[in-house]
Amino acid sequence: MDKVGDKRHLRSIMTRQKLLEAAKETFLEEGYQAALISQMIKRANIGYGTAYVHFKGKEDLLIVLMENVMEQFYEIAETSFFPKSKDEAKHIINRQANAFLKMAEAERNMMQVFEQAIGISTIISDKWKAIRMKFIQRISKDVAYAQQNGLARAELNHELVARGWFFTNEMYLWEIVRNEHQSTVEEIAQTITSVYVEGLYL
Amino acid sequence: MDKVGDKRHLRSIMTRQKLLEAAKETFLEEGYQAALISQMIKRANIGYGTAYVHFKGKEDLLIVLMENVMEQFYEIAETSFFPKSKDEAKHIINRQANAFLKMAEAERNMMQVFEQAIGISTIISDKWKAIRMKFIQRISKDVAYAQQNGLARAELNHELVARGWFFTNEMYLWEIVRNEHQSTVEEIAQTITSVYVEGLYL
DNA sequence: AAAGAATATGACACGATGTCAATAAGTTAA
DNA sequence: TTAACTTATTGACATCGTGTCATATTCTTT
Numbered sequence: 096m097d098k099v100g101d102k103r104h105l106r107s108i109m110t111r112q113k114l115l116e117a118a119k120e121t122f123l124e125e126g127y128q129a130a131l132i133s134q135m136i137k138r139a140n141i142g143y144g145t146a147y148v149h150f151k152g153k154e155d156l157l158i159v160l161m162e163n164v165m166e167q168f169y170e171i172a173e174t175s176f177f178p179k180s181k182d183e184a185k186h187i188i189n190r191q192a193n194a195f196l197k198m199a200e201a202e203r204n205m206m207q208v209f210e211q212a213i214g215i216s217t218i219i220s221d222k223w224k225a226i227r228m229k230f231i232q233r234i235s236k237d238v239a240y241a242q243q244n245g246l247a248r249a250e251l252n253h254e255l256v257a258r259g260w261f262f263t264n265e266m267y268l269w270e271i272v273r274n275e276h277q278s279t280v281e282e283i284a285q286t287i288t289s290v291y292v293e294g295l296y297l
Numbered sequence: 298m299d300k301v302g303d304k305r306h307l308r309s310i311m312t313r314q315k316l317l318e319a320a321k322e323t324f325l326e327e328g329y330q331a332a333l334i335s336q337m338i339k340r341a342n343i344g345y346g347t348a349y350v351h352f353k354g355k356e357d358l359l360i361v362l363m364e365n366v367m368e369q370f371y372e373i374a375e376t377s378f379f380p381k382s383k384d385e386a387k388h389i390i391n392r393q394a395n396a397f398l399k400m401a402e403a404e405r406n407m408m409q410v411f412e413q414a415i416g417i418s419t420i421i422s423d424k425w426k427a428i429r430m431k432f433i434q435r436i437s438k439d440v441a442y443a444q445q446n447g448l449a450r451a452e453l454n455h456e457l458v459a460r461g462w463f464f465t466n467e468m469y470l471w472e473i474v475r476n477e478h479q480s481t482v483e484e485i486a487q488t489i490t491s492v493y494v495e496g497l498y499l
Numbered sequence: 500a501a502a503g504a505a506t507a508t509g510a511c512a513c514g515a516t517g518t519c520a521a522t523a524a525g526t527t528a529a
Numbered sequence: 530t531t532a533a534c535t536t537a538t539t540g541a542c543a544t545c546g547t548g549t550c551a552t553a554t555t556c557t558t559t
């Protein structure tokens with residue numbers, strides 16, 4: 096019999112799914128730290144040991160749950176950038192900053208869990224580092240492009256500028272995730288973009 | 298008998314001190330997460346229960362150990378700022394960014410522990426938030442001052458600008474703490490200051 | 500030196516985790 | 530159809546770290 100119709104395999108998938116859902120709910124309610132595996136297991140209505148058949152532990156569960164969110168970040172990082180003027184650059188950059196921060200708003204709850212987990216789990220911290228690197232590389236290229244086309248101040252180290260710019264964005268992202276921001280995402284994006292573009296471009 | 302000559306009290310202070318030192322060593326070796334209270338107790342050569350007489354737990358120990366470092370941050374945040382020109386402003390800002398990042402280098406090891414703890418302990422996270430707020434308020438005032446004196450672009454929200462600028466600094470700080478930076482502190486400070494000042498000032 | 504106060508101690512109870520030998524459920528092949 | 534085999538589930542158990550508390554020790558006072 097083929098794998099798809101295999102009753103055993105199907106049940107296994109269902110079990111896994113039940114646990115993932117229970118884990119998500121538990122993480123959202125309790126946060127990463129306080130979320131207990133035993134609690135997830137109870138909620139999923141499965142045997143204790145079963146959880147460890149499907150996942151190595153809490154960390155492993157969260158990684159799977161985060162994969163979807165992380166994909167979205169990678170997509171944002173891949174926007175193309177070939178401005179012909181300072182104004183066009185400003186426009187593109189503003190849109191990208193907006194999209195980035197909007198993500199934080201849209202996925203706030205999972206991102207809150209994620210933030211905690213970054214501080215605790217090496218693996219998850221590495222996943223975030225990879226996302227950060229992707230963004231910085233992308234921005235780095237963009238800055239270099241602008242410099243080569245006479246749009247931006249060439250005396251600046253594009254790598255350092257790129258990091259600085261991303262860092263501002265990232266910190267605002269966490270601020271939004273934590274609900275600590277007063278202003279709207281649009282206002283934030285516009286302000287930081289303005290300072291950045293006026294500071295870098297000619 | 299007065300408190301100073303009190304043998305009992307003196308011994309108590311010694312015990313506390315021994316534990317603090319052992320805790321520091323353990324934190325530095327193991328990181329916040331992995332550091333075990335039992336390990337610190339062994340190293341300090343005191344009875345298990347004694348640790349709990351002096352401190353509530355791991356969190357409490359680290360808070361005491363961090364107080365010194367945190368003081369230094371508050372001092373940096375208190376630098377005065379009354380520039381008469383854009384160039385003077387740039388100079389002051391550059392110096393402050395430098396001092397801030399140098400702190401990260403000087404206290405790198407304890408800051409590494411601190412970073413982990415921020416992700417885990419609410420109390421410690423709040424301590425850092427207070428430091429951050431202090432800086433942002435300070436910078437906010439500085440931006441407002443520059444705007445009022447016709448030195449900076451008045452159309453920008455000074456609060457948002459201040460946060461953005463601090464965030465760049467903070468993220469570079471953590472990067473330095475984690476030893477992930479390629480460039481020197483001076484180079485970093487100069488580059489980010491340049492973009493910031495050219496972007497904000499007239 | 501006896502009573503009293505401050506400090507130190509480690510055995511213990513507790514809560515959470517991950518493992519594993521046993522069991523159940525489903526599939527295959529004769 | 531059923532016996533052998535494979536895959537999935539289970540919960541009791543061992544382990545580990547923490548914090549508490551009744552008791553012991555050390556010092557001070559009267």
